[in-house]
Amino acid sequence: MSSPAAPTDAPVLTAERLSVRFGRRVALRDISLAIPRGRIVSIIGPSGCGKTTLLRCFNRMNELASGARTSGTVHFAGMDLYGPDIDPVEVRRRIGMVFQQTTPFPKSVFDNIAFGPRASGFTGDLQGLVEEVLTSVGLWSEVADDLDTPALELSAGQKQRLCIARTLALKPDVLLLDEPTSALDPEATARIESIIRALSPRYTIVIATYNRWQAARLSDLTAFLDRGELLEYGLTETLFTNPREARTESYLTGRTQ
Amino acid sequence: MMARRVSGAGTASRAAGERLVAHVLLACTVVAVVTLAAVLAVLVREAGMFFADVSPWRFLTEITWAPAAAEPRFGVLPLLVGTAQIGVGAAVFALPAGLMTAVYLHQYAGSRTARLLSGVTALMAGVPTVVYGLFALHFVTPALRVLWPGVEAFNALSACLVVGLMILPTVTVLSREALDSVPPPLLDAGLALGAPKGRVVTRVLLPAASGGILAAVLIAMARAVGETMIVSLAAGNEARLTWSPFEGLQTLSAFLTQLGMGDAATGTREFQAFFAVGAVLFVGTYGIHMAGRMLVSRSVGRAGQ
Numbered sequence: 360m361s362s363p364a365a366p367t368d369a370p371v372l373t374a375e376r377l378s379v380r381f382g383r384r385v386a387l388r389d390i391s392l393a394i395p396r397g398r399i400v401s402i403i404g405p406s407g408c409g410k411t412t413l414l415r416c417f418n419r420m421n422e423l424a425s426g427a428r429t430s431g432t433v434h435f436a437g438m439d440l441y442g443p444d445i446d447p448v449e450v451r452r453r454i455g456m457v458f459q460q461t462t463p464f465p466k467s468v469f470d471n472i473a474f475g476p477r478a479s480g481f482t483g484d485l486q487g488l489v490e491e492v493l494t495s496v497g498l499w500s501e502v503a504d505d506l507d508t509p510a511l512e513l514s515a516g517q518k519q520r521l522c523i524a525r526t527l528a529l530k531p532d533v534l535l536l537d538e539p540t541s542a543l544d545p546e547a548t549a550r551i552e553s554i555i556r557a558l559s560p561r562y563t564i565v566i567a568t569y570n571r572w573q574a575a576r577l578s579d580l581t582a583f584l585d586r587g588e589l590l591e592y593g594l595t596e597t598l599f600t601n602p603r604e605a606r607t608e609s610y611l612t613g614r615t616q
Numbered sequence: 617m618m619a620r621r622v623s624g625a626g627t628a629s630r631a632a633g634e635r636l637v638a639h640v641l642l643a644c645t646v647v648a649v650v651t652l653a654a655v656l657a658v659l660v661r662e663a664g665m666f667f668a669d670v671s672p673w674r675f676l677t678e679i680t681w682a683p684a685a686a687e688p689r690f691g692v693l694p695l696l697v698g699t700a701q702i703g704v705g706a707a708v709f710a711l712p713a714g715l716m717t718a719v720y721l722h723q724y725a726g727s728r729t730a731r732l733l734s735g736v737t738a739l740m741a742g743v744p745t746v747v748y749g750l751f752a753l754h755f756v757t758p759a760l761r762v763l764w765p766g767v768e769a770f771n772a773l774s775a776c777l778v779v780g781l782m783i784l785p786t787v788t789v790l791s792r793e794a795l796d797s798v799p800p801p802l803l804d805a806g807l808a809l810g811a812p813k814g815r816v817v818t819r820v821l822l823p824a825a826s827g828g829i830l831a832a833v834l835i836a837m838a839r840a841v842g843e844t845m846i847v848s849l850a851a852g853n854e855a856r857l858t859w860s861p862f863e864g865l866q867t868l869s870a871f872l873t874q875l876g877m878g879d880a881a882t883g884t885r886e887f888q889a890f891f892a893v894g895a896v897l898f899v900g901t902y903g904i905h906m907a908g909r910m911l912v913s914r915s916v917g918r919a920g921q
Contacts, residue, residue, distance in 0.1 A: 448811075451810040459801075462801050465824050466823070474806070475809035478811035479810055522805070525809065526809065
């Protein structure tokens, strides 16, 4: 395959010749790409192209699916994520993930945020941590008076912001966002997008999205996946205005799906 | 029937045939409804005559149940306590075992093991209760008496253990349904927050399924309370007001089997007492069962959010 242009900044995540099969079906074929630190990277492509699978390779969630087999390597900050002495639980504390479907636990707002820190034996100021991460997603002013509210009673947009805050509570290096706004209305979507922008210098963010305009609005770099292959990867502006591949262009202009 | 009606042109004889089928089906439905109504009518009539004679207050507060004695006593408390003992005791054994089996099948077992174990569970549900009763009497009780020599030949503990075994498939199958209704992304989210699997199971999966699990236990308890054969064989059939698990007891439903012995003459107060007890049992099990069903539908609704 053609080797996509590597970004210039120091990479925090690097996939090399990464392939994933589910049984006999090939979900990802020979993916090589580098995610530079502190940037927002979008992964776009038609549904079923492997966006979610690629994202789940970055925090070793993929191996939880039955029949998944992964080959190739993923390096995170210089270490081999799939190495024999790597604990996937530890990986997931440093590389957080937010899902398409909002996933608040049937607990209070406070206990939702505290879940990750408690699981990793956090002994510091939990109250302060909860306030800090709720503030960074703009939820603190809305729920500060009632942190005991069941999280299931929040609105859909609030739930998703809670899920982002919950992930931030672990102080991860990387945020993986799997179509985080596809279940939300336009207003809540805009809210989430501005949060993503605000988080961007501190966290490296990889976002899978079926919405190409969201990728254009948000990301520094964009990768275009089609049928499990990485067709093109580069600066978002370049990819959108002057795509190298004909298939990228036809996808971006909506001529094929 | 309205929703099922298929309109189609046909000959007159075919139309007549269709009408016949519809009438036969209706007749079958009517049989079920009429039977239920008749059962309720008999219960209400006989129990009503009983309570005209014995005040409900005395029925519920007196502590001796001896309907066939020369001076009959109609205090239903010993039967209620015995019934509660069997229901709660069986659940105490069946809940941990059934729930852990369900969690194992749902989260840990490979698909082949899960299929095998599900088959075994189904098989357990098919064992006739009289076989369970004999097992209690001839195996469990002797084993208990080795452990605790003070255990009586007929005792509540043996009955609780084996009734627990009988309701185990119900608890397992319904708990597993409750676990299945938890959206998988919720568990992914727990794992993605760096929680080990065991913690995700105890802190996310079980709380999210708790409504359905409670319902499973209630429905299984309703079965335990209605069970007669195991209780009669293992716990004897003597009404005694005691909480000791080492002594025998009688439950509402086990008492009812004595009507079949034919000692009570129709129309006597003793005879009517059976129907009063039957009414109590009916209301009790129906109540527990409906509470369980309500919890099931509520928890399914919540999980679908």
